[in-house]
Amino acid sequence: MGARIDSAPALPDGTAMPTKASDWTRAARRVFEYLTALGVREPQEIDRLSEQVRLRLEIRATHAPLEDAVEAAIEETHALLDEWLTVELGIDGDANALATARAAVLGGTIPGWSARWAGLAGDALAPTIRAFQRDAVPEFAPLTMQASMIELCCHRLRRRIADAICRLFCQPDLPTNPRGERS
Amino acid sequence: MTTNNGRFSGWGRHFHRPIFFSLVTLTTLGAMSLLSAAIQDDGVTPLELALLILYAILMLWITASFWTAALGFARILRRMGRRAPAGDIVQDHPEEANESFKTALVMPVYNEDPQRVFAGLKAMVQSLAETGHPEGFEIFVLSDTRDPETWIQEEIQWRQWALELDQPARLFYRNRVENTARKSGNLADFCRQWGGRYRYMIVLDADSIMTGETLLEMVRRMESDRRVALIQVPPVPVNRSSLFARMLQFAGSLYGNMFVAGLAYWQQDTANFWGHNAIIRVRPFAEHCGLPQLPGHEPFGGEILSHDFVEAALLARSGWKVRLADDLGGSYEEIPPTLIDYAKRDRRWCQGNLQHSRLVLARGFKSLSRIHFAMGVMSYLASPLWLLFLIATGIEAYFRSLKVPVYFFGDNVLPVWPESYAVEMATVLWVTLALLFLPKLLSLILLAVDPVQARRFGGLPRAALSVLIESFFSVLLAPVLMLFQSKFVAAILLRTSVGWPAQERGDHQTGLAEAVGAHGVHTLIAVATGVATYTYVPAFFWWFTPVLAGLALSIPVSMITSRTSIGRLARRAGLFLTPEESEEPRVLSLLDENLAAPQTPPFAASSDRDVWSQSVADPWTYALHAALLPDEMPSRRRRHALEGLIFKLQDEGQGSLSQQEKRTLISHRDGLYELHTLLWAGKEPPVFDLVQRQEERMAEAPTS
Numbered sequence: 097m098g099a100r101i102d103s104a105p106a107l108p109d110g111t112a113m114p115t116k117a118s119d120w121t122r123a124a125r126r127v128f129e130y131l132t133a134l135g136v137r138e139p140q141e142i143d144r145l146s147e148q149v150r151l152r153l154e155i156r157a158t159h160a161p162l163e164d165a166v167e168a169a170i171e172e173t174h175a176l177l178d179e180w181l182t183v184e185l186g187i188d189g190d191a192n193a194l195a196t197a198r199a200a201v202l203g204g205t206i207p208g209w210s211a212r213w214a215g216l217a218g219d220a221l222a223p224t225i226r227a228f229q230r231d232a233v234p235e236f237a238p239l240t241m242q243a244s245m246i247e248l249c250c251h252r253l254r255r256r257i258a259d260a261i262c263r264l265f266c267q268p269d270l271p272t273n274p275r276g277e278r279s
Numbered sequence: 280m281t282t283n284n285g286r287f288s289g290w291g292r293h294f295h296r297p298i299f300f301s302l303v304t305l306t307t308l309g310a311m312s313l314l315s316a317a318i319q320d321d322g323v324t325p326l327e328l329a330l331l332i333l334y335a336i337l338m339l340w341i342t343a344s345f346w347t348a349a350l351g352f353a354r355i356l357r358r359m360g361r362r363a364p365a366g367d368i369v370q371d372h373p374e375e376a377n378e379s380f381k382t383a384l385v386m387p388v389y390n391e392d393p394q395r396v397f398a399g400l401k402a403m404v405q406s407l408a409e410t411g412h413p414e415g416f417e418i419f420v421l422s423d424t425r426d427p428e429t430w431i432q433e434e435i436q437w438r439q440w441a442l443e444l445d446q447p448a449r450l451f452y453r454n455r456v457e458n459t460a461r462k463s464g465n466l467a468d469f470c471r472q473w474g475g476r477y478r479y480m481i482v483l484d485a486d487s488i489m490t491g492e493t494l495l496e497m498v499r500r501m502e503s504d505r506r507v508a509l510i511q512v513p514p515v516p517v518n519r520s521s522l523f524a525r526m527l528q529f530a531g532s533l534y535g536n537m538f539v540a541g542l543a544y545w546q547q548d549t550a551n552f553w554g555h556n557a558i559i560r561v562r563p564f565a566e567h568c569g570l571p572q573l574p575g576h577e578p579f580g581g582e583i584l585s586h587d588f589v590e591a592a593l594l595a596r597s598g599w600k601v602r603l604a605d606d607l608g609g610s611y612e613e614i615p616p617t618l619i620d621y622a623k624r625d626r627r628w629c630q631g632n633l634q635h636s637r638l639v640l641a642r643g644f645k646s647l648s649r650i651h652f653a654m655g656v657m658s659y660l661a662s663p664l665w666l667l668f669l670i671a672t673g674i675e676a677y678f679r680s681l682k683v684p685v686y687f688f689g690d691n692v693l694p695v696w697p698e699s700y701a702v703e704m705a706t707v708l709w710v711t712l713a714l715l716f717l718p719k720l721l722s723l724i725l726l727a728v729d730p731v732q733a734r735r736f737g738g739l740p741r742a743a744l745s746v747l748i749e750s751f752f753s754v755l756l757a758p759v760l761m762l763f764q765s766k767f768v769a770a771i772l773l774r775t776s777v778g779w780p781a782q783e784r785g786d787h788q789t790g791l792a793e794a795v796g797a798h799g800v801h802t803l804i805a806v807a808t809g810v811a812t813y814t815y816v817p818a819f820f821w822w823f824t825p826v827l828a829g830l831a832l833s834i835p836v837s838m839i840t841s842r843t844s845i846g847r848l849a850r851r852a853g854l855f856l857t858p859e860e861s862e863e864p865r866v867l868s869l870l871d872e873n874l875a876a877p878q879t880p881p882f883a884a885s886s887d888r889d890v891w892s893q894s895v896a897d898p899w900t901y902a903l904h905a906a907l908l909p910d911e912m913p914s915r916r917r918r919h920a921l922e923g924l925i926f927k928l929q930d931e932g933q934g935s936l937s938q939q940e941k942r943t944l945i946s947h948r949d950g951l952y953e954l955h956t957l958l959w960a961g962k963e964p965p966v967f968d969l970v971q972r973q974e975e976r977m978a979e980a981p982t983s
Contacts, residue, residue, distance in 0.1 A: 126959065126960070126964060129964045130898075130959055130964075133897070133898050135898075166959075166960045167956055167959075170956050170959045174952075191948075192906075192910050195905050195906035195908075196906045198905070199902040199903040199905070202903075203899055203903070204899065205442070230438065230442065231451075232437065232452050232906075233451050233452070233453050233472075234476060235476075236473065237472075237474065237475030237477075238471055238472055238473075238474070238475055239470050239471060239475050239565040240565065241467050241565040241566075241568075243569040243570060244568065244570070244593050245571065246589075247643065248574065248638070249642065250640065251637075
């Protein structure tokens with residue numbers, strides 16, 4: 097079944113502790129809606145993926161109480177998709193590649209991706225997903241671009257005149273600032 | 280250098296500038312001598328001296344414009360006498376021409392309509408494809424868009440078109456994190472990051488359109504002379520329907536051609552950059568056109584706002600050629616649809632042009648670059664100078680009206696009649712009017728000589744009638760623009776900075792409230808000045824009526840000229856026709872087709888969710904947007920800031936966030952993820968029709 101992620105993370109002792117039934121009841125409907133929005137249409141696929149989300153949620157609940165089961169369920173759905181893409185495409189910790197792949201599959205242009213995600217299709221989709229990926233920018237080809245010097249005419253003229261007058265009339269021991277200009 | 284056409288060859292070119300500047304100087308001196316003869320009957324008073332000085336400056340401005348048009352007229356007539364195909368340019372450096380290189384079509388955008396931006400680019404790429412030589416061109420959308428909803432729409436447009444174009448990727452898009460130094464900073468950022476990939480970049484504006492043939496020809500001309508760093512192709516205004524815009528389009532097409540030919544005559548290899556529809560050699564641009572901050576504060580210090588003139592001057596300073604391709608067509612732009620929009624655009628440009636006054640005498644620039652700067656300044660300073668001239672003339676007329684003629688004085692037994700200078704004054708007026716209106720007549724003569732071109736303008740009689748009506752309206756609109764621009768200049772001199780709002784580009788009409796708001800003061804000024812002059816200087820009042828009429832009628836004129844129905848009616852009557860309307864260029868038809876093509880509709884705001892939150896909630900737009908964001912580890916400070924914004928959103932609702940805050944939230948992957956999850960975990964799930972949207976995307980997608 098290729099890269100299907102069909103098992104929820106297990107507890108250290110290998111058992112999965114169920115979350116409260118009421119939590120899942122609240123979350124299940126939203127997971128269904130979210131999966132539909134992702135582009136999963138087939139009831140069988142939705143059932144498979146919902147079940148995986150439920151299992152993940154149960155595991156998560158054993159580590160820490162769920163503040164909001166619905167929010168946690170959406171996060172787990174998201175994580176489930178990312179894990180599948182990571183395995184399917186062999187992405188190893190490359191957040192940019194993962195984000196690009198996510199955009200490619202959710203564009204709705206790759207037929208059969210949701211069945212593959214749900215573990216109901218066997219053909220590898222990596223080449224198709226890659227074909228639908230687009231880089232927004234090309235490889236860097238930098239050039240140096242420094243600010244050009246523009247010497248304005250008469251800029252600081254007033255100060256220069258004042259300095260000149262000062263040099264003529266001011267006392268020679270007039271304090272100067274660190275750059276040597278008269279203050 | 281072995282070209283035959285399209286460039287200046289032979290020793291005759293050395294006389295172009297002396298001829299132009301001599302004509303301008305002599306005409307100005309002649310006009311001034313007429314005026315001085317008319318006013319210095321009894322010595323010169325300070326007021327008369329002020330009048331003379333103002334008149335000298337304004338005449339210099341008018342005569343420069345007149346002789347540019349007249350020389351352009353001669354140049355076009357000469358060109359008509361011979362075939363001038365662009366195909367006989369011989370390569371100067373064939374070895375370099377054979378190297379493969381890339382040209383980037385770069386379009387800096389700032390909160391523009393994404394559909395129009397991409398439809399225009401698509402039309403250009405389609406036109407390039409139709410030439411059979413699209414290879415070597417890549418498209419780069421350089422977004423400085425700050426509006427979060429427009430930003431996401433741009434990304435959607437990019438993605439859809441990028442899929443259509445298939446591999447290898449030729450369409451690129453990036454949104455700058457900070458829009459430092461506005462458009463010039465945007466281009467500089469492009470050069471710094473990807474400039475090494477391209478030999479040339481063709482800089483476009485959001486409303487630019489260029490034909491494939493022109494794009495190819497621009498590259499070919501650059502290849503033919505490696506000392507050329509920039510070729511500006513003058514854009515012709517197109518695509519607007521309002522009466523105001525159609526009159527401008529007509530004027531731009533009919534007279535613009537002549538002015539551009541004249542400019543190319545005397546500017547030669549030190550021409551100017553108009554900011555878009557130009558090809559630039561990337562390396563010299565990167566080497567020399569990094570813009571410094573001017574010392575001091577805005578409006579005269581800080582960032583250089585109108586970067587184009589300065590970039591051209593910097594290239595010329597470094598020994599590069601900058602050319603104006605007056606013989607090259609296929610370059611178009613869209614213009615503001617109404618008088619008020621036109622004035623708003625002026626408001627933005629005014630500050631940038633006045634800022635150039637500091638550069639006129641800066642060290643190292645070529646003389647002609649200084650003239651470009653000075654002309655830019657004068658294009659806005661002329662209005663307050665005209666205003667001062669009119670006021671001074673009125674005061675002078677008032678003082679003269681107070682003088683009681685004395686017929687008998689001294690030992691004279693016969694009456695001494697006061698000298699009349701009516702003839703001289705009338706001559707001054709007629710000379711000024713002739714300089715202003717003769718170019719219009721010259722353009723009609725060009726049409727009379729070229730019947731094919733005349734047909735494209737609706738035939739000579741209709742074109743002549745159009746010129747007459749356009750002249751009438753330009754007389755009415757001139758005083759209004761004079762007051763607008765005078766106000767802008769005054770505001771800038773009083774150190775009031777202007778913003779950099781996005782341009783209003785689509786056709787829309789001026790309502791009564793908007794017209795009264797913009798022109799109410801003009802009307803009041805007209806009434807007050809009319810009453811004052813009629814009461815105290817009745818003779819001057821009648822001379823002054825054209826100016827007063829323009830101001831008094833500014834509200835209805837502004838409204839009427841903004842009407843697209845009247846513009847279309849005029850078109851049906853064959854008035855203000857341009858060649859682009861008579862025989863629509865293929866690239867403009869392609870633009871129309873692209874705009875009309877069905878697309879996934881952008882999200883529409885509903886009662887409980889705005890477009891921004893719908894875009895974030897949609898898993899695909901969310902994923903697409905996240906993919907285009909940089910992968911950065913958020914600092915603690917930023918994480919807290921993002922959390923703060925999310926709390927604000929949760930506690931106070933979507934309406935509590937400013938556009939900037941919305942942008943901040945979706946500018947980082949972590950904030951975006953939080954937000955996406957939050958929207959889906961809310962009491963009510965997003966209610967928009969995601970399924971339908973996805974199906975529409977599937978239907979549009981290419982099947983690769």
